[in-house]
Structures are given as structure tokens and as C-alpha cells.
Amino acid sequence: MIIKYFSWIKEHIGKSEEQIELPDHIKNVNELINYLNEIDEKYNLILDKKELIKIAVNKTYSSFDTNINDNDEIAFFPPVTGG
């Protein structure tokens, strides 16, 4: 699974993308972020700012309870500020 981070989330996590092997018991985005947080508490940011943070699964807007599998690309990003 590829996980991408943008804007200040990227800066906090310290990388723009990472590849992980998704454990079988992780079924949705919410479980993924809890799992990452167990490995390294820097992922706390995503939990802390849950109300604010946007999620894309395979480049489509999704939510914390969207189901995921190991072939997916997940992205975490703040509200957009283009235009």
C-alpha cells in the first residue's frame, strides 16, 4: 500500500509518501491510522486533526470508515487552498 501526505501533514510526517504492507486485520482508513500511530506517535497529528483532514482512497475523496486493501493508494491532506 502507498500512503501519501501533502502540505503540512507531509512536513510533520517527514515524507511525502511511504510504502507499507497492510496487515490483514486492517479493514479501513481509521484502523490504518491507529495502526500507524502504534508504530510511531507522529501519526498522532492525523488523529488530532481528524475533523480537518481530508482522505483520498485511490485518488477519490473518501472517509475514515472507507474500506481499504493492500493495493490501494491512500492520501491524507489538509483542506485545499488553490485557485
Next chain:
Amino acid sequence: MIIKYFSWIKEHIGKSEEQIELPDHIKNVNELINYLNEIDEKYNLILDKKELIKIAVNKTYSSFDTNINDNDEIAFFPPVTGG
């Protein structure tokens, strides 16, 4: 007094502008057009289409009861179609 005509009014009257000496007893646009109509019935058009026709006195939107004098420039034109 200069009188100007535009668009299909100009074509009907047969000229884009004319100079007349305004008789003393003509006090407003309405009296002017009745006066012109006595001279030549082609000015009928303006009376016939009174609801439609726009009037400017000295290049400012005006109405049939606007007061006029011999120094004024009067214009008759149909609703605008620019843009």
C-alpha cells in the same frame, strides 16, 4: 435645435439628424413630436411606437414630458441592442 434619429427610426425618417427652429409655444418632447407630425406625417412612427421609443435630451435619458428649449439636442431611438 438638433434632432437625431437612430436605427430604424433614422431609416424611416430618412435622415440621421436635422436642425429645426423650435417654435416658442413648444414646451416639451411630446409637443415637439406633435408639431413635427403636423409638418410631415412620417413622424407618425414616433407617436405610433411611443411605448417603445426612447428619448434623450442633451444625451441624457428623458421622457415625452421632458421640457425642452431651442438649444437642446433631442434624440429618438429604439431600445438598445449592443453588447
Next chain:
Amino acid sequence: MTKNSPLIKIKIQNEDFDVSVETKMLQQTNTGAIVNFVGIVRGYDEKNDQIIDSMTLEHYPGMTESEIEKIIVESYKKWELTGITVIHRVGDLKPSDQIVFVGVSSKHRQNAFNGCNFIMDWLKTKAPFWKVEEKNNKKNWVSFNESDNQALKKWEK
């Protein structure tokens, strides 16, 4: 505020205009948004199902400019604009020619959209221009579109 102010430009002209050049001229310090309207001569009269071969535009020199200036003063009051340009072509035009340019700049986009839209609605109903279309060698004065009066009403609030 005069026609010669750097923020305001009103032109009635035969010549075509360049949208890029006009857009750049609208940019003032702190401009964040520019909205341009470009009117194009259509080659087809839907109402009468006829091809339009060409078109001629006449105006009332002096009054047309002063009416446009009124539109602009009104727009400055309503929306906080940083620049306004109105260019209206007159004379002979062909289908697909550019006929009118209304460009406005402002700090924020909603005012720019509203200002430009408002000026166009006003121009369509108040600025003394008249179009005559040529179709099959017959001249036909374009008639006023009542929907343009309706369009102007949306600003009455």
C-alpha cells in the same frame, strides 16, 4: 474618477482588442481576481432560423460613452473594484468577431464576477448601441430582448 483615471478605460472603436493586453492593464496592486466578459458575434439567428452574414453596429457618440461611465460609477459603488475596462466595437463585424470586452479586477473573486455581470446587464439595456444584421442581402435591425430587462432585475436588492 474620470475616464482618464488609470483604473478606468472606456473605448468605442472599430478595431479589435487583445484580451491578454486588457487583462494585464486591469491588474492593480492587491488585485486578486480578474473577470473578463468577451461577446462574440454569432453567425446564426435562432429565432428566425437564419444564417447571419454580417452585422453593423451604430452608436450615439457622446451619449454612449457617458452612459457607460454611469454604469462604471454605479459598479464602483456596488462592488469594490480595482479596475474596469469596457471596450465596445462599432461598424461592420462578421460572425465570430469579438464585439465587446468588459473586464473588472478586484481583491476578491465574487465582487469581480458580480461587477462584470452587472456591467454587462446594464450595457445590454442602457448603452445606446444598435445592431443591424445582414441575412441574404437583407438588412434587419435586431430587436431588443426582453430577457435583458429581466437580467437587470436581479441586482435590485
Next chain:
Amino acid sequence: MTKNSPLIKIKIQNEDFDVSVETKMLQQTNTGAIVNFVGIVRGYDEKNDQIIDSMTLEHYPGMTESEIEKIIVESYKKWELTGITVIHRVGDLKPSDQIVFVGVSSKHRQNAFNGCNFIMDWLKTKAPFWKVEEKNNKKNWVSFNESDNQALKKWEK
């Protein structure tokens, strides 16, 4: 309808764009109205009363384009447009640089105004771009403007 249709153009690019060229490209048979929005990088942050020295824009390649395509499909449904172009610059930009172009053409002007305005409102709230401003050698990620969510609501009817 695809990105390659002659009526539709979506570009995410570093380079600047030419408003005249884009306006001409939007002209289709029977286009009567073209409305362009040009966003300009402002040199001043009003909220924090600070000069902005430069700005960098990042996006999410792939998702940004597909989100813009969704905007465009939605716009086609809502307004009868004859052409849509969205160009968004990314990378390093300076105050007074052009940052975004949204151009739409249609038969009639009101649809062109609404279509362009709608696309901008959607772009501001859904298209994955993030701005980081540089002020006094300090980088600052621009925060989302809640008024942009409000702007989008005007189309919910």
C-alpha cells in the same frame, strides 16, 4: 466527454498562460459569450498584515486532474457550455503572477457567468492544491477559507 475533446482543456503546469490564446480556443460555432476568470497572486496577507514575498503551489498529480474533470462534467450538466478551459499553475510563483485561468464559453452570457463562477467555487473547495507563502524567510501554509464553503452553497438549489 474526455479531457482530449476539443471543447475541454485541463492543464496543471508551471508555465504562465496567455489569456488571448485561451479565449480564442474557447470559441466554438455559435459561441456568443466567453467569461474568463484570472486569479492573481496577491502580494499582501491582510489577515496577518504581512507582505508576501513568494508562494509555492503543490498538488496531487492524478487526483487534481480527475477532480477538475468532475467539476467540468458537473458544469456541463448545469449550464449549456460550448467550451471549458481550466489551467492551474503549480510550483514557485511571485506576487502579481497569474495563478489560475478558468474560461467558459456558451451561447448566452448568463450561463457563461454562472458556469465560470461555479467552477471557481468548486475549484476553491475541492481541487487538491495547497499554497505555501513565504514571508520574511518563513514558510506558512495558507489555511482554508471558510467563506469558500459558503460560496459553494449558492449553487445548491
